[in-house]
Each structure stands twice: as C-alpha cells, then as structure tokens.
Amino acid sequence: MATDTSAFNSAHLEPPTHTQQLAITAFGEAKTLALQTQPIPKMTSQQVLVAVNFAGVNPIDAKTRAGLGWAAQQNKDNLPWVPGYDIAGQVVAIGEQVTEFAIGDRVSGFIGFPLQGGGYSQYVVAEQQALSHVPDNVTLETAAALPLxxxxxxxxxxxxxxxxxxxxxxxxxxxxxxxxxxxxxxxxxxxxxxxxxxxxxxxxxxxxxxxxxxxxxxxxxxxxxxxxxxxxxxxxxxxxxxxxxxxxxxxxxxxxxxxxxxxxxxxxxxxxxxxILVSPSVVQNNAMLERVALGQLQVEIAQSFPLSQGVQAHQQIESGRTRGKVLLAVSAP
Missing domain, CATH: 3.40.50.720 (NAD(P)-binding Rossmann-like Domain)
Incomplete structure (x- = not known):
C-alpha cells in the first residue's frame, strides 16, 4: 500500500511512527487515565492520518472509564483503551485511493463510535468518509466540540x-x-x-x-x-x-x-x-459546520485541557456544572 507522505518529506521530516495517547488503564476514577505511546496503525488505501489538534471530552467517555455502559463491557478485556470520538486537526498523510482530502486539509469527525474510540491521541488513522472539511472561518477547537x-x-x-x-x-x-x-x-x-x-x-x-x-x-x-x-x-x-x-x-x-x-x-x-444511540453522520456534521461558518450556530467551549491533564478534564465533565463542551488540546507535534 502506498501512502502519500509528501508533507513530511518537503519539510525534511519523517512520517510519524508512534503517537502519544491518553488511555483508560483500569475502570474506576479519573486517575485511572494515563499517558501512553503506541505505534500508529498502518493505513489502508481509503484512510487518512490526522494530526489531532483538539479532541472532545464527552460524558460517555467518563461513564466508559467508570466501567459503565456497553462500550465498557465490550472493552473490559482490551485495557488500556483509548477513549474519544470527536477530533479536529490536519491531514498529514493519505492512502493511495483517497480522493476527498489532501495533505494539509483541516478536518473534523466523529470517529470510532462506539467501540473503537481513539480520539485522545496525537495522531489518528480515520476513514475518509468519516471526516468533514472544516470551513476556513471555523476554528479547529470549535470543530472538535461539534460532532458527537x-x-x-x-x-x-x-x-x-x-x-x-x-x-x-x-x-x-x-x-x-x-x-x-x-x-x-x-x-x-x-x-x-x-x-x-x-x-x-x-x-x-x-x-x-x-x-x-x-x-x-x-x-x-x-x-x-x-x-x-x-x-x-x-x-x-x-x-x-x-x-x-x-x-x-x-x-x-x-x-x-x-x-x-x-x-x-x-x-x-x-x-x-x-x-437513542447516536449514529455518526458526516452529512449532519457538514450541515452544522456550515451553520457555524454562517454565524447561525454557536458552539460554547467551557475549557480546553492539555492531553496531560485528562484527569482534570474528566473531573470537570463529571461535575455536572459544565457550560458547553470540554476539550483536550492535543496539539500533535
């Protein structure tokens, strides 16, 4: 499989091989979250590699971490497991059959739902059909807060x-x-x-x-x-x-x-x-991004925490006193 890595080559950089992530190491309190470094999975011809700038933190993430719900039951033997379904960032590599995106595109998406997760990562491999183009006048922070x-x-x-x-x-x-x-x-x-x-x-x-x-x-x-x-x-x-x-x-x-x-x-x-169990829809994400771009939809962001402060992000989302969305500012290098 060929992968376009020209963005790295033009800058004399090697394509990334590993990614830092925030993982659930055991079910329980927020302190069970810990940083880890893992190899980036190989892309298929229809996938893209996204350098994540922001990842959404949602109540389902905290419930899964606590061992509650279907995603927790299905992943109980897969710990450590990386939560996160909302991402926004930039495309840094593409599979050979990817036609919807180019390197450097700003994208957001609702990925890996409900069992795969993976959004709390510096780099994420995603299907091209799971991603939306982010309009020029919409920040990546806002785009990450919107999907789920x-x-x-x-x-x-x-x-x-x-x-x-x-x-x-x-x-x-x-x-x-x-x-x-x-x-x-x-x-x-x-x-x-x-x-x-x-x-x-x-x-x-x-x-x-x-x-x-x-x-x-x-x-x-x-x-x-x-x-x-x-x-x-x-x-x-x-x-x-x-x-x-x-x-x-x-x-x-x-x-x-x-x-x-x-x-x-x-x-x-x-x-x-x-x-209802929400079902990822690029059509809906595109429609809401357009409304944001036109000033017809406001996305409130309570706070963005560094990836290293994921424990505090989960404590905030569990407080029940959050106005709008909590994010992780992942900022891949």
Whole structure:
C-alpha cells in the first residue's frame, strides 16, 4: 500500500511512527487515565492520518472509564483503551485511493463510535468518509466540540419530529448537547424551554430559550405543559420531568443507562417515548459546520485541557456544572 507522505518529506521530516495517547488503564476514577505511546496503525488505501489538534471530552467517555455502559463491557478485556470520538486537526498523510482530502486539509469527525474510540491521541488513522472539511472561518477547537454533541442533538430532535410552534422542554440546556439542541429546535421555530442553574439562565436566554432555574421547585409547577421532552439527564430527574408533558406527547431520553426506566414511566403516563444511540453522520456534521461558518450556530467551549491533564478534564465533565463542551488540546507535534 502506498501512502502519500509528501508533507513530511518537503519539510525534511519523517512520517510519524508512534503517537502519544491518553488511555483508560483500569475502570474506576479519573486517575485511572494515563499517558501512553503506541505505534500508529498502518493505513489502508481509503484512510487518512490526522494530526489531532483538539479532541472532545464527552460524558460517555467518563461513564466508559467508570466501567459503565456497553462500550465498557465490550472493552473490559482490551485495557488500556483509548477513549474519544470527536477530533479536529490536519491531514498529514493519505492512502493511495483517497480522493476527498489532501495533505494539509483541516478536518473534523466523529470517529470510532462506539467501540473503537481513539480520539485522545496525537495522531489518528480515520476513514475518509468519516471526516468533514472544516470551513476556513471555523476554528479547529470549535470543530472538535461539534460532532458527537451536535449529532446527538440533531438526531434527538429528528426522533421526536419537532415541529414549528411546538413547546419543547430540554433538560440540562447549558450542557454540550443541550445548548446545541436549543439552537437547532429554535431554528425549527419551536418554543423552547430549557432548565439550568441560576448562573446559566442568561446564557440560555441568549440562545433563544425560555430559561428555568431547576432549583426553584418542581418543574411541573414552574412551566406550562409541553409537547416534547428532550431528556438529557435521565434517572429521577428525567422521570420527574415527564409530568410536564401533555397527554399524548413525545419523549426522547439520551442517557442510555436509564433509558428503559424513563421510557417505561413515560409510556405508563400515556406518552410516546424512546431512547437513542447516536449514529455518526458526516452529512449532519457538514450541515452544522456550515451553520457555524454562517454565524447561525454557536458552539460554547467551557475549557480546553492539555492531553496531560485528562484527569482534570474528566473531573470537570463529571461535575455536572459544565457550560458547553470540554476539550483536550492535543496539539500533535
């Protein structure tokens, strides 16, 4: 297999053979994350090598690290395992049959989901069809924050067929998925109500939502009934929010660990309910990158941590107090 390495040769550099990564060494607390160096896998003719500038940190990463969920169960015998599904960076080598990308292209993608992961790496081998071109006026930081969270929000709204004029309640509106779901629902001309802490109410209002402080009491006492619930919390919080939905209303719950329980309670109340497992879509990623480029979609980034501070990044995402997305600033040499 031939691989184009002209970007390295022109700069008198050898193509990279190894990559530094942040891996889950054992299931448990965030401190089980550790740096490691591994050989870069050989590319096929349809793959590209990406030097990663930023990688997204998502709640599923922390849950997997804690040993929870399907990805953890499937990888329990594969530790150390490298999490991470969102990446953005530059193409540094291409397979001989790659036609969509050239060396130097800025790209982002939703890769290795759900079992392969690998985003917490300086270099990632990816299928060309998994990547998007990043518009010139969109930063790689923003592009890395968008794929998983944006597509989760997009697909959740599609699942419950949100229509113009409907009242939509979004739990955890200030989070990575929530703040994008607000904007996508507002673009559909829905009336959006979103929950947050007092500190984030103004932020949600700026995004177009009617913001509700969940500390002020039971949601059912704070808002008028809604047509649709986008449950980004699950568990007892998601179950309590079902009382806010009109009879015959629709519910989509995102946290997979409690999805069955929330759906059972919803159906007992006469609601239509489902969970979703996000499916990577380059078409959706391209559409959202275009909206960002046009100023029609805002991506909030809470903090970017160096790869060496992955423990702190996971602690932040587990705090439940994150506005927008957490990233790892990988910055391949």
């Amino acid at each position: 969270a944006g597509q989760t929000a997009w697909q959740a709204l599609e699942k419950v067929k949100v229509k113009a004029g409907e009242r939509v309640l979004i739990l955890a509106g200030a989070g990575g998925v929530g703040h994008l779901a607000i904007q996508l629902a507002t673009a559909k001309q829905a009336q959006v109500i979103a929950t947050a802490s007092q500190a984030n109410l103004a932020f949600l209002t700026e995004l177009g939502a009617h913001a509700v402080d969940y500390h002020q009491g039971a949601l059912v006492d704070l808002i008028e009934p809604v047509d649709v619930l986008i449950d980004l919390m699950g568990s007892e919080v998601g179950i309590a929010a079902l009382e806010c939905v009109k009879a015959g209303g629709r519910v989509v719950t995102i946290p997979t660990i409690t999805a069955d329980l929330v759906c059972q309670r919803a159906e007992a109340l006469g609601l239509s309910a489902c969970g």
